[in-house]
Amino acid sequence: MSPIEIGYAGLAAFALLLALRCPIGIAMALVGLFGGIAVNGWPTTLFVLGALPFESVFPYGLSIVPLFVLMGTLAHPAGVSRAIYDAGEGGFGHRRGGLAMGGIAACAGFGAICGSSLATAATMARISIPEMRARGYDPAFAAATVAAGGTLGVLIPPSLVLVIYALLTQESVGKLFVAAFIPGLVAAALYLGAITVVTARHPHLAPALPRRPGAERLRMVLSAWDVIALFVAVLGGLFLGLFSPTEAASVGVAGVVALGLARRRFSRRAFLDALQEAAGLTGMIFFILIGAALFNYFIEATRVTDLFVAAVHGADLSYWQVVAAIILLYLVLGCFMDSISMVFLTLPFLYPIVQSYGMDPIWFGILMLSVVEVGLITPPVGMNLFIVSASAPDVGFGRLCRAVVPFILADSLRIVLVAAFPALSLWLANLLFT
Numbered sequence: 001m002s003p004i005e006i007g008y009a010g011l012a013a014f015a016l017l018l019a020l021r022c023p024i025g026i027a028m029a030l031v032g033l034f035g036g037i038a039v040n041g042w043p044t045t046l047f048v049l050g051a052l053p054f055e056s057v058f059p060y061g062l063s064i065v066p067l068f069v070l071m072g073t074l075a076h077p078a079g080v081s082r083a084i085y086d087a088g089e090g091g092f093g094h095r096r097g098g099l100a101m102g103g104i105a106a107c108a109g110f111g112a113i114c115g116s117s118l119a120t121a122a123t124m125a126r127i128s129i130p131e132m133r134a135r136g137y138d139p140a141f142a143a144a145t146v147a148a149g150g151t152l153g154v155l156i157p158p159s160l161v162l163v164i165y166a167l168l169t170q171e172s173v174g175k176l177f178v179a180a181f182i183p184g185l186v187a188a189a190l191y192l193g194a195i196t197v198v199t200a201r202h203p204h205l206a207p208a209l210p211r212r213p214g215a216e217r218l219r220m221v222l223s224a225w226d227v228i229a230l231f232v233a234v235l236g237g238l239f240l241g242l243f244s245p246t247e248a249a250s251v252g253v254a255g256v257v258a259l260g261l262a263r264r265r266f267s268r269r270a271f272l273d274a275l276q277e278a279a280g281l282t283g284m285i286f287f288i289l290i291g292a293a294l295f296n297y298f299i300e301a302t303r304v305t306d307l308f309v310a311a312v313h314g315a316d317l318s319y320w321q322v323v324a325a326i327i328l329l330y331l332v333l334g335c336f337m338d339s340i341s342m343v344f345l346t347l348p349f350l351y352p353i354v355q356s357y358g359m360d361p362i363w364f365g366i367l368m369l370s371v372v373e374v375g376l377i378t379p380p381v382g383m384n385l386f387i388v389s390a391s392a393p394d395v396g397f398g399r400l401c402r403a404v405v406p407f408i409l410a411d412s413l414r415i416v417l418v419a420a421f422p423a424l425s426l427w428l429a430n431l432l433f434t
Contacts, residue, residue, distance in 0.1 A: 003039050007302030010035035014295075024341040025284070025291035032294025039301045048297055056293035057286045060246070061167055065285055067249030068158050070278040071256050072114035077270035078260030080227050081123045084109040087224035097199035097206040099135060100145040101192050103128040107149030108188045109224070111156040112231045113256065116281075117339065117376050121150025121384045125391035138205040140403040141198070143392040147384040147400070148191055148407035151373045154339060156184040157235060158249070160285070161339050161372060165365045168292075168347050172362075172433070173245040174238055179362050179429040181235075183370060183418050190410040198406050226262070230255040239432055285340065292344040299348050309352045319357055323419055326350060327371050334375015334382070342372055366425040370418050374411045377404050 001009070010031045017027035036045040075081060084106045095101065103124060111120050125146045132142035154161050157177035166173040199206045234252045237243040243251060260266040299305055312322065329350075333342050354364050376384045379401045389397055418424055 001038070003302040004304065004307065006035060006038045007299065007304035010038075010298055010302070011304070024345065025288040028288070028291035028295035028344070032291065032296070032298040035298035036294070036301060039298065049294075052293050052297060053290045056289050059167070061173070062286075062289075064163055064173065064246045064249045065160065066278060066282040067246065067253055068114075068160060068163065069116070069281045069285075070274070071249065071252040072116050072119045073274040073278040073281070074253065074256045074260065074271075075110065075113050076123045077265060077267070077274055078256050079263045079265040080113055080256065080259060081106070081110050081127055083224040083227050083263075087221045087227075096203065096208045097195045099128070099132045099137065100142065100195045100199075100206055103132070103145050104149045104152070104188060104191045104195070107146070108152045108156050108184070109227065109231070111153035111184075112158075112235065113227070113252065114153050116160055117151050117154035117373065118383060118387060120153030121147060121376075121387045122391075124149060125388050129388075129391050132206075136207045138403075139392055139395045140399045141205040143388045143395050143400050144403035144407065145195065146391075147377050147382070147388040147404055148194075148410075150384045150387070151376050151411075152184065152188060152191075154376070155180060155187055155369060155373050157181060158245075158252075159369065161343055161369055162365060163245075164285075164289075164340060164343055165347070165368065168343070169351055169361055169365070171365065174241075175362055175429045175433050176365050177235070177245075178239055178432055179366050179425045180369065182424050182428055183366055183414065186417065186424065187370075187373075187411070187414050190414055191407060194406040194410040226259055230259065288340065288344055292348075296348050305349055305352055308349050309356055312353055313356065319359075322353065322357055323359075323367075326353075327367075327415060327419070330368065330371040331374060331378070334372060335378050339372040339376060339383075342375065343368070360422065360426065362429055363422045363425045367415070367418050370411075370415050374408060374415070377408060377411075 013035075014027055014031045017030065018024065022030075033045065033049065036048065040048075087106070087109070106128065107120055107124050110124060111117075114120050114123070125143070128146055129139075129142050132145075133139055153159075157180045159177070159180060162176045162180060163173055165171070166176055195206075230252065233255065234243075234248050237251065238245060238248040257266075260271075317325070329346070330342065333346070351361075354361065376382055379385065379397075382404075385397070385400055385404065389395065389400060392400075
């Protein structure tokens with residue numbers, strides 16, 4: 001068999017392993033290893049195997065991953081999530097659908113500390129769903145709000161997906177974080193708009209609550225002043241060039257620990273559990289990194305990506321046709337895969353096309369992140385939907401999928417805006433990094 005034929009066979013084997021529910025890191029590693037042997041033989045592949053796994057996780061830039069993961073796992077036991085939710089309720093709770101709006105604001109705030117959509121959804125589901133249900137909110141609407149708001153954890157910087165994108169493409173993590181800031185605010189605003197429209201048309205989903213006195217609402221908002229200060233310190237220092245991304249993550253971890261100690265929320269058990277969870281998530285990400293490195297070695301050896309790029313150019317597709325095709329691909333994959341797996345799987349094929357069409361890599365990273373985020377709430381395998389379902393087991397999955405439709409429509413509008421107006425992503429990044 002020629003290298004190209006081996007490449008196609010390897011891709012078919014990879015698809016089969018995914019269909020058999022093999023973890024993507026293991027699937028990529030197996031295809032990369034045995035495909036490399038088929039193309040280059042045992043001696044060369046074993047030599048690569050001796051060095052590539054270490055080299056794929058050794059770069060200093062990867063130190064940001066365990067730090068941001070640890071910041072997210074420490075945030076809940078430190079009382080950060082409760083303070084952010086109380087502030088959101090104080091700001092929006094008196095409006096119709098206000099608790100849902102407060103939940104969206106809390107998800108955005110927690111995402112700015114956490115960087116993980118799954119962690120944001122799981123954490124806020126434990127807090128906001130019981131609060132909304134106790135005040136007469138429709139259970140499916142409450143759960144859908146948290147599932148959608150959880151996606152802000154991957155969009156509001158810092159974002160693990162953007163960190164991985166930066167590592168795979170050698171782009172600036174800081175510039176990507178800055179570029180994601182305005183689209184993240186747009187996403188939160190569109191979610192608030194979706195809640196306003198839905199509750200106006202269906203008032204029974206979110207009954208109006210008594211208006212709290214202004215002084216009490218102000219007190220609730222200010223109860224999260226220290227969390228807001230930490231957010232400003234981490235991202236402000238990063239945006240102003242005072243910290244490198246790794247230093248910003250270190251400041252964030254230290255700040256969350258300080259908040260937990262000041263609030264007297266840390267117990268020895270909770271602290272150790274957070275460390276164990278962070279170690280497990282980091283190990284999973286690093287294992288996928290190693291599998292992706294072996295898979296990329298195999299793909300490069302077969303030169304399948306060159307043929308893929310040539311095929312796209314041979315189809316004579318326009319710039320916007322390529323953009324539309326990429327968006328559609330991610331929307332389809334999002335129905336079956338998690339965001340990190342999608343990035344590792346697709347970038348080796350798509351990034352050369354992005355470069356060949358002259359797309360701005362920072363803009364493409366934000367567009368990719370926006371589309372990947374929608375996949376977290378699209379059935380049948382929207383990861384956030386499953387996480388939220390665990391916190392609301394009496395809400396049927398089909399009912400939850402129907403309730404999340406308005407938020408998917410809001411996301412669709414945001415994708416169009418990010419694609420059509422690159423300045424949403426690039427203006428602030430170019431301003432601060434020129």
